[in-house]
Amino acid sequence: MVTDEIENLMSALSPSDREILTLRLQGEQHAAIAAAVDCSERTVRRSLQRIRKRYVDSHDGEVVLPDDQSGTAGPGTRSATQGSELRVAGGSSPVGAAGPDEEAGSEHPTRLAEQSIGESPTVQYSDVVLHGLIGQGSFGKVYRATRRSDETTVAVKYLRKAFWRNEQAAAQLVREVSIVSKLSHPGIIKHFGWGRSRQGAAFVMMECIEGESLDSWRQSALPTVSDIVQCGIAVCDALFAAHQAGVIHADLTPGNILRRPDGTFVLTDFGFSRLLSDPAKTVSAGTPGFLAPEQLSDVFGTVSPRTDVFGIGGVLYFLQTGTAPFTGRDVAEIFARTLSSQPAPSVLDSAPDANESLDALISHCLSKEPSERPESIEQVAETLSLIHSGCEFFRRV
Helix, strand or coil, X not given: CHHHHHHHHHHCCCHHHXXXXXXXXXXXXXXXXXXXXXXXXHHHHHHHHHHXXXXXXXXXXXXXXXXXXXXXXXXXXXXXXXXXXXXXXXCCCCCCCCCHHHCCCCCXXXXXXXXXXXXXXXXXXXXXXXXXXXXXXXXXXXXXXXXXXXXXXXXXXXXXXXXXXXXXXXXXXXXHHHHHCCCCCCCECCEEEEEECCCCCEEEEEECEEEEEHHHHHHHHCCCHHHHHHHHHHHHHHHHHHHHCCEECCCXXXXXXXXXXXXXXXECCCCCXXXXXXXXXXXXXXXXXXXXXXXXXHHHCCCCHHHHHHHHHHHHHHHHHCCCCCCCCCHHHHHHHHHCCXXXXXXXXXXXXXXXXXXXXXXXXXXXXXXXXXXXXXXXXXXHHHHHHHHHXXXXX
């Protein structure tokens, strides 16, 4: 459904607006988009405003595209939301005790039936004090908050107002809490439970992480091969714990992995995750350019742990090149390239000085056929460890 929405929107845009939107959906900031299409940042902002207006006019609802302010702030507090669309929104002024669902003029949503979700709330709304918006994505908004019971700083994610009445969206939000609660690993974000506001809007309470996304890290630090390999090992370790618990992340992107100031990494946003015990089916949900072929077509089989092997390959590819493994003029072209028989471009094509062993591993992970990828995320970690040992050897020499 989301894919159809984007394709319909793309088809109604001018070629320049379509190119700007494609770059924005890939996580590019205004300055980078302006340079890529040879225009001013002001032109980029006006283009995104036109696109939002077109979307709002056609849906009579709230915009679900990335917010214009998402590129205006540097590294800061991040939490789990939808893909790479979450960025820090400046300011920490109080939202008010009423919460984000009780803004002036807002409609009161229908209270969701607990039986439709299958679980009862585990967090009381009265235990939450909101302080300010820190990020937002297509389906949710994230606020910095305090948990009254112990004065802990937490992050609280609400569904956007357009989805308050959508019981399926609420169930998916609660399902994320249920899945992540099965996991206990320092490299996986902690979820503390879910609740409802006084007006019935579902929310999730989670760990508030100080740090920056991998896309921001790459822009600000230009990580070395050794840095990239260590990042890969850390993410693989978190994924191995998830797989051991029967959980497939299924949405590995640079925006869903955070780097703390101490250099450790945290895997976030399990909104599209799958349980190994779930009935097998193809779900084309995630970030274009990073999705595995089996997430788009059951011709390639079903979602499995090797889907995350493809995902870690995409993340390592991005850290080496600054782009997704598969790119295109629009979402349809990106999907077509993902599903084609042509392999992802070699890292060495855009980064000639890249480590050849790492390039070979990335190509192996990005194989279109799941059976041709490394057997497990543990095998990927072992290969990364060997590459890291080689980096350290040559560094000492």
